[in-house]
Amino acid sequence: MKKVFSLLSILLMLAVAVPGMQAAYASDDEREREGTAPISSVEEDDESDDDDSDRKVRRRGLAVRKHRRAMQGVAVTEDCFRCHDEWAAEPPVVVEPPVTMPPVVEPPIVVEPPVTMPPVVEPPADVDGDGVADAQDSCQNTPANELVNANGCSASQLDSDRDGVSDAKDLCENTPAGIDVDANGCTVVPADTDNDGVIDANDACANTPSGEAVDNSGCGASQLDSDNDRVTNDKDQCPGTASGVQVDAVGCEVVQTPSILKAPAETLCRSCHGFENPANSTHSRLQQIHGQNCSFCHNF
Secondary structure, eight states, rough: HHHHHHHHHHHHHHHHHHHHHHHHHHHHHHHHHOOSHHHHHHHHHHHHHHHHHHHHHHHHHHHHHHHHHHHTTTTOOTTHHHHGGGGGGGOOOOOOOOOOOOOOOOOOOOOOOOOOOOOOOOOOOTTTTTTSOOGGGGOOOOOOOOBBBBOOBBBGGGGGGGGGSSSTSSSOOOOTEEEEEEBTSBBBOOOOOOOSSSOGGSSOOOOOOOOOBBOTSOGGGGOTTTTSSSOOTTOOOTTTTTTTBBOTTOOOBBBOOOOOOSSSSHHHTHHTTTTTOOOSSOOOHHHHHTOOOOGGGGGO
C-alpha cells in the first residue's frame, strides 16, 4: 500500500511540474525565433521568466502537496483522468480502503479456585512385601512371590498337620499326631529287619529264621524256651517241664535209677584217698584196697 501511495505522489508532482517547464521552453523558443530583442534585454527577460517559472513551480508544488494530502487514502476514480490523462494507458491503481479490524476482545481472566490436595496417606508397612500389612501378618519374612493367606502365611510357612513338614513339601496331609514321618510328610514304615512281621521296635527276638511263625513279640519257636529247661520250644517234646528238673536233648525229664554208691564217684574216695578218682582205678583194684568189703563204697 505504501508503494502505491509513493507512486501516486511522484506522478502528481510530474503532472504539475511538466506543464510549467513546457510553457517556459515554448516562450524561450518564440523569443529565439523572433530574434528582435537585444541580448541584454533577452537576458533580463530570461531572468524575469526564470523567476516567474520558479514561482509557478513552487506554487504548483504546494498545490501538488495539498492535493496529495487531500487525496490520501481516496480511491482512484474517473475524475482523476481529467488531470492525469497519462494514467489512462495503465490500469488504475485501486487503493483499497484501509481494513478496519474489529477490536480484539480478550477473554475474561478466569481465576481458578485453589486446588486442595487430599492428604497423602502412607500405606501400612509390609516388610516382606506379601500384600498383608505387618500389623496383620502372622508370618513375617515370607519368601518372595509366594502366595499367602489372609494372615500373610504361605505354604512354606505352614504345617497344618503338625508333622514337622511344611505344607509346601507335605505330600501326605492330615497325618495323625505322633506318627513318625519322612521328609515328604508321609508315615515312615517301621523297620522290620528280620521280616517276621513285627517291627524292630516291638520285636523281642531279632533275626527270626525266615518263614518261621512268630508271636506278637516277634519270637519264633526256635527262639523261645517256655519252660526254661534250656531246650527251645521247636525241639522241646515235653513242654511245661518243672523248674530245675534235668532234661534230655528233647526237653524231657531224665529219670535217675537209685545209685549203688554211697556218694558220687567223684567224691566217694576223697576222704580217704585224697582226690583220687575211683574211675581211674579198676574195680578189682578197689576191691583189693578194701579187702573185698563192698560196704566201703556201696549201700549194700
